[in-house]
Amino acid sequence: MVYVAQKNLAKFQELMDTTYRPIPTQDRPCPKGTCGKMRGGCPCVRPGGSPGLPSGYEVKSVIRNENSGMFERYAQRLGEIKRSRGFAKALAPSLFTQEPTREGFADVLAPLDSSLNEAYLWHGTTVRRGLAIAQDDFSLHFAGSGAGSMYGEGLYFAESCTKADEYSQAEPGGHYEGTHALLLCRACLGKFFYVTDRDPGAKQKVESGEFDSTIGDRAAAAKTYREVVLYDPDQVYPEYVILYDRLDGGKTLKSNDAPFHLELPVYWFNVHRNPIADPFSVHYTVRKKIKDLIQRLSSGTCSGSKPVVLDVQRVEDSELWNRYVGFKAGLHQRLRSRGETRCLPPNELDGRPESGHALTSKLLEDEVDAEEAAGIENMDVALNELLLWHGTDAESATAIAESGFLFGSAGTVKHGRRFGEGSYFAEDLAKSIGYAPASSAGVRYVLLCRTVCGHIWYTEKSSDTEAHQDAKRSLKHSVLANPDGKGPREYVLFEDTQVYPEYIVQLAVNDDFT
Known part of the structure; x- marks a missing residue:
């Protein structure tokens, strides 16, 4: 999965605006928690209420799902329907999402x-459940478990984002508090069974082969919404996860310049999990x-x-991730308390604004595949979050990946104190390889780490064993050593929570390196 570029969020905002309808139904929970489910909808749910029926939605972030196996299954099912039906009669009037797209x-x-x-159709869910579906596909095992089954146990979709939003839930007290999620799915309806009232037997009509899907038209019968029900997960591809805020009580859209990021990196297998309530520790061989x-x-x-x-x-x-993001959050708080918005980046410290960028950051800017591994879009530039190398041996690499760097403990791997105490990282891989002894098979180990350098103490001395003390006295969070102004540059970090060993x-x- 990858983030959709900020410049394209306006398209998804337009689609939500276009498919919004100010119609409450009995499936939207009472915002006060006092009314039960009732025909015509809870009387507390009215447009513009605070809380009430949302007056609109604001897109915060969009994630595109690029799952080749899942899409191949969808394409195969599409082909089967094509061979079976040849042509399917269109719905009239057409779906809300068909015209604008x-x-x-x-x-x-x-x-x-x-x-x-x-x-394209909407499916309401939670952020974590939406991410899990994007990774693992829909499952009929959970179908109808949270929203009833008017047309039999199946996968329910809506042409209106307002209807789908009824089933979207935020995460109180968590990272996604106030944040809701919809899946924008590519779906093949084929020949549909059309019904205007409840019909739990609709699924059997589809399973018999007579139809491929069900359209429940409550807009015609009760002036609410039309829903589409599919009974085969391969007939739908969850292409986008859209994160958004509900607008209530007259709140209006605000500019969306700063991207909203997921709690975990978007490309992680465990991106849908709660790292606090649902801990995990695994190493994956990358694609x-x-x-x-x-x-x-x-x-x-x-x-x-x-x-x-x-x-x-x-x-x-x-555990390592929680410690790392905890350091980032604390540093942001300290910056705000001092009225600061950012830390000076390396290229502003060495007097080379055009060429003094960290090598890894500069290279990632031009990498179209970077966002699938560690793109700059995922890095907090205000805190000087950088990808840096750390050379070590096989045993230490495994220990660090399992327990972190453990600065100051007996297990810490030290590489000298040329620029004071701490753990040393480099943007020039050759420097880190020099600290990585070859195994009997000739293999060397380096860690590619996320690092938060924060405010940096800069030195061009050839050696400065007191640099870490000077940095701490000046309330700096790291040392950038650039010997004689010629490099290779090294970064010295003081806290184990400043580092996440990602690869x-x-x-x-x-x-040459021996």
């Missing part, structure tokens, strides 16, 4: 097969696409002979 959305939405009633990206990053940041990346494992550890990289290098 025919023009002006080509840069974010795919062309659809109207002969099979293929359409070839990501291994190739790490290879390009390795080659591009190495001043010596170019290494060959043999293997890459991504570390997904909730264990195995390398083969020439004898």
Whole structure:
């Protein structure tokens, strides 16, 4: 999964605005928690109430699901319906989502097969459940468990985002407090069974092969909404996860310049889990696409002979991540208390505003695949969050990935104190490889780490064993050592919570590094 670019969020905002309808139904919970389910909807749920029926929605972030296996199953099912039906009669009037997506959305939405009633539809859910569906697909095991089953146990979708929003729930007290989620799904209706009232037997009509889906038209019968029900997960592809806020009581849209990020990196397998309530610690061998990206990053940041990346494992550890984001949150709070908005970046410290950027950050700017591994979009530039290398041995690499760097403890791996106490990181991979002894098989280990450098103490001395003390006295969070102004530059960090060891990289290098 990847984030949709900020510039394209306006398209999804337009689609939500276009498919919004100010109609309450009995499925929208009472905002006060006092009324039960009643025909015509809770009397507390009215447009513009605070709380009440939302007066609109504000898109905060959009994640695109790029799951080739899932999409292949969808395409195969589409082909089966095509061969079986040839052509399916269209719904009249057409779905809300069909008209606006025919023009002006080509840069974010795919062309659809109207002969099979293929359409984009909304599905309301929670943020975490939406992310899980995007990763693992829909499951009929949970179908109807939370929202009833008027037309039999199946997967329910809506043409109106307002209807789908009835089933979207936030996470009180958590990272997604106040944040809701809809899935924008590509669905193939094929030949649909049309009904205007409750019909639990609709599923059997579809399973018999007579129809491919059900359209429950409560708009015709009760002036509310039309819903689409599918009974085969392969007939739908959850293409986008849309995170949004509800607008109540006359609140209006505000500018959306700052991206809203998920609690965990969007490309993690465990992105849908709660790292506090649902802990995890696993190492995954990355896909070839990501291994190739790490290879390009390795080659591009190495001043010596170019290494060959043999293997890459991504570390997904909730405890280490919680410590890391806790440090970031605390640093943000300290900056705000001092009226500061950002820390000076490395290129403003060394007097080279054009060329003094961290090598890894500069390379990632031009990498189209970076957001699937550690793109700059995921990094907090205000805190000088950087990707840096750390060379070590195989045993220490595993220990660090499991327990963190443990600064100051007996298990800490030290690489000298040329610029004071702390753990040393480099943007030039050649520097880190120098600290990575070759195994008997000739393999060297480096960690590619997320680091929060914060306010940086900058020195061009060739050696300065008191640098860490000078930095701390000046309320700095790290040291950037640039010997004689010529490099290679090293970063010295003081706290283990400033570092998240995200990738264990195995390398083969020439004898130049011995």
